[in-house]
Amino acid sequence: MSTLTLAAPRSTAPGLRDDILVVEGVSKRFGGRIALDAASLEVRRGSITGVIGPNGSGKSTLFNIVAGALPPDGGRVRINGRDTTRHGPAQVCREGVGRTFQISRLFSEMTVLENLVAIAHGKSDVEAVERARELLDFLEIAGLRDKWGSELSYGQRKLVEIARALMLEPTLMLLDEPFAGINPRLQNRIVEHLDALRRNGLTLFFIDHEMRIVLEVCDELYVLAEGRVIARGAPEAVRADPAVAEAYF
Amino acid sequence: MKTLALLLALVALLAVLPFVGSDYALSFTIQLLMFTSLAYSWNIIGGYAGYTHFGQVAFFGLGAYVGALLVGAGWHWLAAAAAASLAAIALALALGSAMLRLKGSFFAIGMYGLARVGENFALGFDGITQGGTGLYLTPTDLTPIYAVLAAIALALIAFTHRLDNARFGLQLLAIREDETAAEALGVRTTRLKITAFMISAAAPGAVGALYASYLAFIDPATAFAPMTELTTIAMVLLGGLGTVLGPLVGAVVLSVVNELLWSRFPELYLGLVGIIILGAVLFMPRGIVNAFAKRRWRWVSAPRAGLRRLADAARPVPAASPARTPAE
Numbered sequence: 001m002s003t004l005t006l007a008a009p010r011s012t013a014p015g016l017r018d019d020i021l022v023v024e025g026v027s028k029r030f031g032g033r034i035a036l037d038a039a040s041l042e043v044r045r046g047s048i049t050g051v052i053g054p055n056g057s058g059k060s061t062l063f064n065i066v067a068g069a070l071p072p073d074g075g076r077v078r079i080n081g082r083d084t085t086r087h088g089p090a091q092v093c094r095e096g097v098g099r100t101f102q103i104s105r106l107f108s109e110m111t112v113l114e115n116l117v118a119i120a121h122g123k124s125d126v127e128a129v130e131r132a133r134e135l136l137d138f139l140e141i142a143g144l145r146d147k148w149g150s151e152l153s154y155g156q157r158k159l160v161e162i163a164r165a166l167m168l169e170p171t172l173m174l175l176d177e178p179f180a181g182i183n184p185r186l187q188n189r190i191v192e193h194l195d196a197l198r199r200n201g202l203t204l205f206f207i208d209h210e211m212r213i214v215l216e217v218c219d220e221l222y223v224l225a226e227g228r229v230i231a232r233g234a235p236e237a238v239r240a241d242p243a244v245a246e247a248y249f
Numbered sequence: 250m251k252t253l254a255l256l257l258a259l260v261a262l263l264a265v266l267p268f269v270g271s272d273y274a275l276s277f278t279i280q281l282l283m284f285t286s287l288a289y290s291w292n293i294i295g296g297y298a299g300y301t302h303f304g305q306v307a308f309f310g311l312g313a314y315v316g317a318l319l320v321g322a323g324w325h326w327l328a329a330a331a332a333a334s335l336a337a338i339a340l341a342l343a344l345g346s347a348m349l350r351l352k353g354s355f356f357a358i359g360m361y362g363l364a365r366v367g368e369n370f371a372l373g374f375d376g377i378t379q380g381g382t383g384l385y386l387t388p389t390d391l392t393p394i395y396a397v398l399a400a401i402a403l404a405l406i407a408f409t410h411r412l413d414n415a416r417f418g419l420q421l422l423a424i425r426e427d428e429t430a431a432e433a434l435g436v437r438t439t440r441l442k443i444t445a446f447m448i449s450a451a452a453p454g455a456v457g458a459l460y461a462s463y464l465a466f467i468d469p470a471t472a473f474a475p476m477t478e479l480t481t482i483a484m485v486l487l488g489g490l491g492t493v494l495g496p497l498v499g500a501v502v503l504s505v506v507n508e509l510l511w512s513r514f515p516e517l518y519l520g521l522v523g524i525i526i527l528g529a530v531l532f533m534p535r536g537i538v539n540a541f542a543k544r545r546w547r548w549v550s551a552p553r554a555g556l557r558r559l560a561d562a563a564r565p566v567p568a569a570s571p572a573r574t575p576a577e
Contacts, residue, residue: 067433093435105430107423113560114553118419119434125416129560146557168435 020045020172020203021066026075028061028227035061037227038075043172043220048194048204050214053224054247059207060102060176062224066205067099067174068092079172094121098165099174104157108149112136112160115149116167128167135163139193155186162193173197175206179213191217215239223247255494256406263399267392275391279463281504282398286452287477288484288496289405294449295482296491297418298442299425300349303478304360307367308337308453309460310472314371316458317384317467326389327397330458337454338447345443352428361478368473383468386461394463401452406497408448413493414555421445422491480507483526489536492552498537 021043028036036058043049053059064070066077068089077085079095087095107115113132120128136142141159144152152160158178165173178194179187191213194204208214214221215235223231223238225247231238238244266278287305295301312333319329344363351359371378378384412418423431424438432438461467480503488499506525510518533540542552 069429069433089429089433090435090437093433099433101430101433105427107426107430109426110419110422111553111557114419114422114556117416117556118423119431119436120416121435125556125559128416129556133560145560164434 017042018045019043020080021205022076022078023062023066024076024078026062026065026072026077028058028065028070028073034227036065036072039224039227039229040075041222041229041232043203043205045171045203046198046201047219048198048206048217049220049222050218051205051207051222051224052209052211052214056226057224058227059224061227063174063176063207066092067097093168096169096171097174098168098170098172100158100161100165100176100178102176102180104154104161106149106152106157106160106164110149111146112141112144112149112152112163113146115160116164119164120167131167132163135166138166138196139163140189155182158182158186158190159193162190166197170202172203172205175204175208177208178206179208179210187213256403256410259406260403263403267395275395277504277508279391279395279398281500282395282402283456283460283463284481284484284504285402285497285500286398286405286456287481288488288500289402289409290449290452291481292409292485292491292496293412293421294442294445296485296495297412297421297425298445299421299491300352300356300442300446301482302357302360303475303482304357304362304364305449305453305481306473306475306478307360307364308340308450309457309477310364310367310371310469311340312337312454312457313461313467313472314378314384314457315454317386317461318377319458320386320462321384326394326459326462329462330397330455333458334451334455337450337457341447341450342443345446346439349439349442349446364473364475364478368469371469371472378469381468381470383466383471384461386465386467388465389462391463394459398456398459401455405452406493409496410493414553417441417444419553419556425491485536487526487529487536489538489540489542492536492538492542495536495538502537 019042023039023041025038025040026036027034027038039058039062041051051059051062061070065072068084068087068091072085075085076083079092079097082095084092084095093099107118110118113129116132116135117125117128120131123131133142133145136145139159139162141156141163144156144160149157162175162178178190187210194217198204218235221233221235221238222229223241223244230247231241231244263278267275270278287309291305312330315333315336316326316329319332320326324332348356348359348363372380412421420431420436420441423436424442428438457472464471484499484503485496486499487503488497489495503522507518507522510521514521529537
């Protein structure tokens with residue numbers, strides 16, 4: 001696997017927890033239904049943090065609020081120390097957040113290269129093309145460069161979406177069910193890539209249902225049930241939590 | 250390179266036409282250039298950004314009236330055309346943030362409504378516009394008007410070629426494909442849409458003013474004619490939406506077909522043109538240029554070929570390796 005240059009992670013004083021994402025008491029209602037009920041979490045810089053929970057537990061709502069796609073009814077979101085609670089998606093993105101989507105949203109009438117170059121910020125065309133090539137090499141999908149978005153398989157789309165999000169040179173990456181619907185071999189490849197990205201200083205925050213992967217890859221895990229955080233901690237500790245077993249396992 | 254060669258050939262052809270062609274040929278080419286410019290302008294917002302609409306004639310009509318009134322006040326027609334272009338850009342800027350919140354059919358119909366508002370204002374403010382009677386201008390030499398229209402059309406072709414290979418063009422395409430995703434990935438969609446809208450209004454404003462000088466007359470029915478709008482859109486659809494050559498191909502094909510049918514079947518020609526457009530849309534839904542590009546005809550440049558060349562110049566693309574490529 002080739003190496004990759006990412007935005008330099010901030011250094012923090014030894015012993016102090018450095019959180020890149022802080023969600024404080026965020027609530028959201030849809031009509032009479034409570035989707036999130038004063039949910040709070042912190043994502044440590046340089047970690048891989050996951051959120052799991054049964055269907056309807058509020059994972060996607062939480063994710064969309066962090067990404068700026070939904071405004072919360074209450075609470076606060078801070079990214080890199082800045083309040084992004086009322087930011088729109090483009091503003092959140094410019095705070096150093098890249099994201100992928102649960103259902104692929106590649107631009108299907110563009111090639112893979114164009115998908116990546118289209119969203120580059122603050123780069124000349126030559127620099128954007130070079131960065132795109134670097135990312136495609138890193139993810140071992142350089143051969144897909146000139147394929148149309150519509151020609152890609154489901155798994156290829158997942159990888160290209162990760163490459164596209166990395167074009168933004170994020171400090172925090174939001175991954176919406178990156179392992180859903182793909183075979184174990186590709187799941188393992190994505191795990192390897194995410195691990196390499198983390199080693200390069202990127203923080204990864206994702207939601208998924210794939211328990212095998214979540215338990216394997218995460219440094220810290222949050223469990224949501226009925227819009228509330230019912231457990232947090234290292235994956236094995238969370239797995240052993242009776243409340244989690246009752247709600248989820 | 251193909252587009253550059255085509256542009257040079259067009260420049261040569263257009264340069265000699267006034268000296269070798271008849272008055273009829275000159276008049277036909279003026280109208281062809283006018284529609285080519287309108288089609289390229291519409292293609293920027295309708296083709297690239299995906300905001301199809303029926304209101305470009307609002308900018309054309311505004312330009313026609315601004316141009317006619319300024320020429321009537323003693324301005325040179327060229328200065329009047331430049332002022333008309335600025336007026337159209339200003340209108341697009343003023344309306345852009347409101348109108349471009351609308352999407353799909355709502356934007357299309359909203360823009361159609363804007364054109365009808367323009368037509369009714371031109372009728373209603375008869376103290377300025379002479380209402381339905383129209384404004385009459387002193388006829389002027391057509392050759393300089395032809396030259397300016399040719400320059401506008403060529404500039405728009407060159408601009409579209411640049412747009413097709415620039416990040417701005419890619420971002421407009423991203424908006425067309427999935428505006429929500431584009432915004433979530435940091436594309437400043439509102440700013441880009443308004444910019445594209447303003448650019449797409451500039452030439453119709455100037456062309457409207459030049460058309461008024463060409464006719465030496467303008468009235469609301471001519472300035473805001475729905476037929477001008479529909480012909481422009483039909484040209485883009487026929488040639489290829491969101492392509493570099495599509496509007497040119499569509500404008501040439503439809504203008505020639507129009508002219509041939511009109512001279513032979515004056516009472517049926519509109520119906521026949523309609524049938525041809527219907528057939529083209531049914532059998533070549535992505536337009537002539539895309540249909541030929543799909544068959545890899547060498548005279549059609551691949552979309553965004555410049556970007557691909559840039560990537561090839563950096564390093565050759567490795568062959569796809571099945572062992573490395575996930576194939577879900």
